[in-house]
Amino acid sequence: MDLRTILEKFARGAITVEEAQKAISIHSVEHVGGIAKLDVGREMRRGLPEIIFAERKEYADTLRIAQAAVKRNGQAIVSRAKKRDLKKLAGALKKKGLQVEIGRNSTTFLVSDGKRRQKASGAVGVMAAGTSDIGIAEEARLVAESMGCKVVASYDVGIAGMHRVFPALKAMLEQNVGAIVVVAGMEGALASVVASMVDVPVVGVPASVGYGFGGDGIAALASMLQSCTLGLAVVNIDNGVGAGAFAASIAKKRA
Amino acid sequence: MDLRTILEKFARGAITVEEAQKAISIHSVEHVGGIAKLDVGREMRRGLPEIIFAERKEYADTLRIAQAAVKRNGQAIVSRAKKRDLKKLAGALKKKGLQVEIGRNSTTFLVSDGKRRQKASGAVGVMAAGTSDIGIAEEARLVAESMGCKVVASYDVGIAGMHRVFPALKAMLEQNVGAIVVVAGMEGALASVVASMVDVPVVGVPASVGYGFGGDGIAALASMLQSCTLGLAVVNIDNGVGAGAFAASIAKKRA
Amino acid sequence: MDLRTILEKFARGAITVEEAQKAISIHSVEHVGGIAKLDVGREMRRGLPEIIFAERKEYADTLRIAQAAVKRNGQAIVSRAKKRDLKKLAGALKKKGLQVEIGRNSTTFLVSDGKRRQKASGAVGVMAAGTSDIGIAEEARLVAESMGCKVVASYDVGIAGMHRVFPALKAMLEQNVGAIVVVAGMEGALASVVASMVDVPVVGVPASVGYGFGGDGIAALASMLQSCTLGLAVVNIDNGVGAGAFAASIAKKRA
Amino acid sequence: MDLRTILEKFARGAITVEEAQKAISIHSVEHVGGIAKLDVGREMRRGLPEIIFAERKEYADTLRIAQAAVKRNGQAIVSRAKKRDLKKLAGALKKKGLQVEIGRNSTTFLVSDGKRRQKASGAVGVMAAGTSDIGIAEEARLVAESMGCKVVASYDVGIAGMHRVFPALKAMLEQNVGAIVVVAGMEGALASVVASMVDVPVVGVPASVGYGFGGDGIAALASMLQSCTLGLAVVNIDNGVGAGAFAASIAKKRA
Amino acid sequence: MDLRTILEKFARGAITVEEAQKAISIHSVEHVGGIAKLDVGREMRRGLPEIIFAERKEYADTLRIAQAAVKRNGQAIVSRAKKRDLKKLAGALKKKGLQVEIGRNSTTFLVSDGKRRQKASGAVGVMAAGTSDIGIAEEARLVAESMGCKVVASYDVGIAGMHRVFPALKAMLEQNVGAIVVVAGMEGALASVVASMVDVPVVGVPASVGYGFGGDGIAALASMLQSCTLGLAVVNIDNGVGAGAFAASIAKKRA
Amino acid sequence: MDLRTILEKFARGAITVEEAQKAISIHSVEHVGGIAKLDVGREMRRGLPEIIFAERKEYADTLRIAQAAVKRNGQAIVSRAKKRDLKKLAGALKKKGLQVEIGRNSTTFLVSDGKRRQKASGAVGVMAAGTSDIGIAEEARLVAESMGCKVVASYDVGIAGMHRVFPALKAMLEQNVGAIVVVAGMEGALASVVASMVDVPVVGVPASVGYGFGGDGIAALASMLQSCTLGLAVVNIDNGVGAGAFAASIAKKRA
Amino acid sequence: MDLRTILEKFARGAITVEEAQKAISIHSVEHVGGIAKLDVGREMRRGLPEIIFAERKEYADTLRIAQAAVKRNGQAIVSRAKKRDLKKLAGALKKKGLQVEIGRNSTTFLVSDGKRRQKASGAVGVMAAGTSDIGIAEEARLVAESMGCKVVASYDVGIAGMHRVFPALKAMLEQNVGAIVVVAGMEGALASVVASMVDVPVVGVPASVGYGFGGDGIAALASMLQSCTLGLAVVNIDNGVGAGAFAASIAKKRA
């Protein structure tokens, strides 16, 4: 029984004040989250892509869910597909007339119906410190693009070769990026370095690269959290998807 | 010897091409960071307040440094003053004709010459889950205000009383905040909850509250990093200053 | 504007269906948590005492809050009062005609107006492995008693003297306890041992006793979590309050 | 030599007082645990299913042990069978005329002779935050059902979609559950959220889902232990079996 | 009612077989631990000193408990007395005609009535790597001596001066020690080194010395556990009392 | 040039005092460890079996090294052979006329020439808490037997069924064991329980069993180190070899 | 546009002072790292080999990159090649007329064109505690040799057989090594022991050997960091490449 029905029943005397009050109360309890969302967060939800974590899904399930998501929203991110499923998935989706863009060194891809409805608004920079970090960076790029942002990407720009950071940053600033995602494993210093040089918010993504003490991204995470540079916030280790979405939500506002 | 001088000397033949080239090279090495900053990051730097960490400084030093900073920039944040110095510092600065605003439950304050030059641009929400977190939240508020943002603060809005979150969020969204800082200790769930309900970027600050396993902010940090909600990034435990600056840098762009 | 008012206005035609619908929607968003609680959790909330964590509160604040809570609910738990405030607080509250029961070896106390409204229903066992754990155990006892449970307490019953466990358990089982709280530091084995011998749910509380590797309750926590004995669940280190409330909520149901 | 024999021998003068005393003493040492159990814990033991951890057992051993257990008790839980053995085990047991119920997304199953002797008494709620947690939740369900409880299960009810929590809780409360098991990985917030909304004891099971800092269930565990909500206790990461048994032992008492 | 009484009552027909059986059963449950100990562990218990952990006890309590223990057993170890109580305690006990031996650099002491009943049997070596470790080593010495062992102690024999180890070991071996306690903080290497050179069991005690990564005894503990040298077992960090008792129990058997 | 040669040369004037002194000095530096060992530790070394860690060795190498070791010492322990090599190794060694005893549930075995030279002296108890711990326990048994000790083994004696501990301990004490090895995973409580009941030194071996928080033996290790029971020392997780050797070295002394 | 061109243009009036200044400024930003490096670090860079981490590279990529590096520098280190690629890589490179030296027990190799241009200067000692550490030690050896150092290697020199350390050290000191790399897993004591005996800097490499508490090199790392011996610094666990380069950079200076 929806709210209008309750009210109409009440208006025509079919239920008493007490009955109406109770019915509305139950109604509130049942739909409370939904209401909150629909009323408060509606605009944003439209911008966010649907993310399908394929890591633990069977091939057929992923395929079906991805198609349904594209039907609903025009596009979807399929994240961390199983390696052996990747090509097969892409092939099957293309056969259905969909467009598929697979991230470099990555098993994450963007699938869409080609009718990208969002106009490009806002630009995001994505930087990766080493070749092993590119897959994570690509997750960020695909998500930001699916949210309608232009992405200026620059990979393999490590702290050991800091001279490569300067031209990359210059390109990003020239494109007027609203936020920069920096993916970095090992000691993770690149994120601090970048944040100390620019005036746009930097989102650090520690990458699970490295070995021994502080390996698997822990040193990079600690390093980024300890950074005394203002203008840097982080997401969890390897969370390229989250970083891309966060950066795009900043950049779009700006645009 | 600055660049112009080198060039002028070279122009009038006082130095050879080789000498000029070498002088410029040395000049580059010496001032490289500075140049990069001046050219690239200038706009942002102007917006960021000077932060004086007073925790390990002597009373006299803090006083002197704070005055100098206000002279330079019109204002400064003095963060984590020693408890026994707080009132004395505030008093001394006021005597010099400066304005001092001390954060609630906090030993951080904003000192300024009253001629706030930045026009208010952008709004930031600051939310704290429990009374113990207010001090950290106040750091964020003072920093964001010093950067010219309007701050909508709401404290003591915990997960145990989630019903208090809704009106607080409503107020923030009505004020059109560009980002929301959420300070939360214990299990830190508030940050995820807020991020799942709004469409503005949320900056989580784990607070060093709690005891036993996961105490001192570790559970809150882990919780925020693990959150499957998009739109949430974090700074280090108790880093109210960093969160405030990050949020303000987003909000200002938006404005 | 409360729900009844909205409905009455609507009934007498003061507002349209659309206006009523919108007003109810806003009402829902604002009070959602509150409604959910009032409707769903009302019965339980009545049973739970108000807990006032005095650790970081000033003397005057604690006093005032405690009095207000007793006025509201007839009783309150003041937990972890500052040592130097304990006697003063108890004295001041007694002067106001209130009854105060301080836990043994503890700075937690129960304050009430003497008109205990809850009839005793259900019994809870509380066991502590060593003298250092008694303070935590007393927190559990006071909370369970404030919830109307009879408590059978037995302290200083350690693993090194397992023979002391048997008569204690026997007494608890004879009193028909619905749950047993076991507080244990060091290796925390007592909780497993008890859970392996009885058929009532056991709530383990690791105590922050011990030193070196696994000290501060970590070994006890790990031990209890690893226990292969069914019938044991745990709360955080030193969380006597939580254990008492959990055990009492089980025991009351049973009664 | 059992106690009666000793006493009879002593009564007819076949052994002296001293001999009787010594014989009884030896008797005590040998059977002490057994006696304690038989006398004290008898009732509960009858209710608990036999759990066969198949993870490190060979196919043939698991089969044999499971059959023997069903013969003894009418039913048994086979937990974490090897994936490749699951179907084969189920088939072989069915051929023997036994009934097998495999948990969804799980390698745990309940095998019984179909003559369930326990009458349904008490209800337990089981909630899982994400699809990856269902296997753990199913362990809890099967154990609780084997103990004679009715189970109201609701899966895929996550924090990101909190609106799905309300109807699920409503259904559980309507069924009068005596305890609710909440399985949650990632940030594990669901357990706190549920415990803050209901007046029945909640048993949290952190699931080994998640990655990076706090992954493998550590963030969820920390979060649940830190929760400031009363009415929540936890078992170890992924310990669905333990949670189900604990919840059922509460619910049965209530019934 | 003790066992003999039960039996005698039964013998003279005052109770039936069934009554006797039940009385004995209850007796077993109540005293089970105690019986087990008295029958099985009696010899050893006599050897072990009573340990009074004074760390959290009030001056008056420690004094009283210590006197009672000496009355019972002729001697007692008072461990980790508060610094400010140490001299006062020693003085008070001496006034009562007791003998007090305080460990060097330690707040642990042995108090006895001077009528040492145990004849020296077995010798134990105690070695400390640095001056900071002497307090822990003295705990081991006092406990071992109280158990009737001769102790050959050698302090300040560090890995940095390995040449000092040889004469110390030589002295111990000449005294025919049955076990050697090695207290070592920092990297804890001394325990491995000693174990690799002698043919008596070595008990390692990591000392909570050191700083930074692996400080507080963690590096020493890890090091000793990792040692590939056979003949080394460890106790917890700073557990001099436990090491002394363990070593003495080995050495006495040998004697 | 050995010492005698140097001395003889010197005696017959072939070298000067200075030359002799220098030659001896060099000789010392070169053979110092060896000398120390030969002189100091000789007796023990004879007792210790040679341990061949086969885990990272190729089949052929393990075979060759094992044969050589048996030739030298009459026997050797091959520890943690690769599963696929185990039978093949045993077969090949038997073909050479050697005797091979493989540990139950284990890939460790004792190989010998059948002419066991050591007369049995001393007895050692070996106890395992669960079936998963048997492999580790068997390592301890084989090592202790190879050192000439009689071993009284009792497996699957867990804390959940403490009543099974009593008869096992009784049997060990009747055999006059000089030390007891207790292997226990999960919460590791068995080691404390045993140590609290007997008067022989107990060597705890945490087993890498268990999951979630404190899994992989960490809870068991912490638990054993925290135990407040005197008479318990530990070796590293899964170090059955070390525990067996340590226990045997105690037991042999006693015999 | 390089600096000379800018200056020449300026000199002949093709650009103004302002234009020259701006061009130089951009030039600085773009090439800043490069300039700094070229000017400051040039000499060293020449000495360092190119390291190709093959662990995550495809066979064909590794081959191509290795050949290119040899072309550029005459040699290259291919580190951690996949086991299955190792022989194939070596074969393919030899067919191209290159020289390949594979490290013992290692998948790291040095490939060169045979025209080693660096004259041997300086010697480095490389010591490994156990056979499992040899692979790491070989990485250090190959890197140091590629930098023109003579390497004195000594493997399988463990703490358990300290007598083997002396002749190894003697050989190294006789060869006048400028630094010694010590690779050690388990308790890692060898590094301290060596540093306490020699007067050359020692570079410790913890090896990821060991199990249980402190396994995977953590105990060795902690141990080396805690060492109270002056003259010891460490690199990360298993970082043989870094240790070899560091040691060689010391040794070369000395030569």
Place this chain on the structure above:
Amino acid sequence: MDLRTILEKFARGAITVEEAQKAISIHSVEHVGGIAKLDVGREMRRGLPEIIFAERKEYADTLRIAQAAVKRNGQAIVSRAKKRDLKKLAGALKKKGLQVEIGRNSTTFLVSDGKRRQKASGAVGVMAAGTSDIGIAEEARLVAESMGCKVVASYDVGIAGMHRVFPALKAMLEQNVGAIVVVAGMEGALASVVASMVDVPVVGVPASVGYGFGGDGIAALASMLQSCTLGLAVVNIDNGVGAGAFAASIAKKRA
């Protein structure tokens, strides 16, 4: 009995070959470490200052030990004196005619008789990232100077102001430093940055600065160990003394 005496006795027939052999053997065992050191490490030992850790020493003891050390070696380092003793110690030593140099922001000082015997040989750079790190850096400086090195120090050169690093490095390279000590807390990035820019070995000292996750130097340590830059090794957190000695031992060789 020293070696010469043994030999002379033997030469004149006072002892037999066998007696001589045995006497030498005992002599070896006793003095083995000493011999090894005297013969092998003599040169270096002369260079190393005596370090007196005053942290746990009484005022009088520190004074006495320091004077004795200066008498023996001409100088000594007193490290981490208690704050309240610092001035008093310095005053007392000066009164004795000694020279005292206290480190800035430090409680470590160098005391000498003014007759510095070591000629300056080699230069060492010492760099600190923040003002809080200066005390640690000063420890390194004083130790390196006491070993006869010239020290080029540059403090407060942080990553946030990377432009300050260049002139500092330039000054160090101009002074021809043989090694650079870099002290850095928080994220510790400075050490990697410096190592990537220079061709001299860099010794990283993580400082126990920072808070929250990775605080107390752990992030800095992890960061430095993870650094992919060759030419960087580390010592433990806050180990300025060790870093200074290590760097000086490199620099002196070079000189």
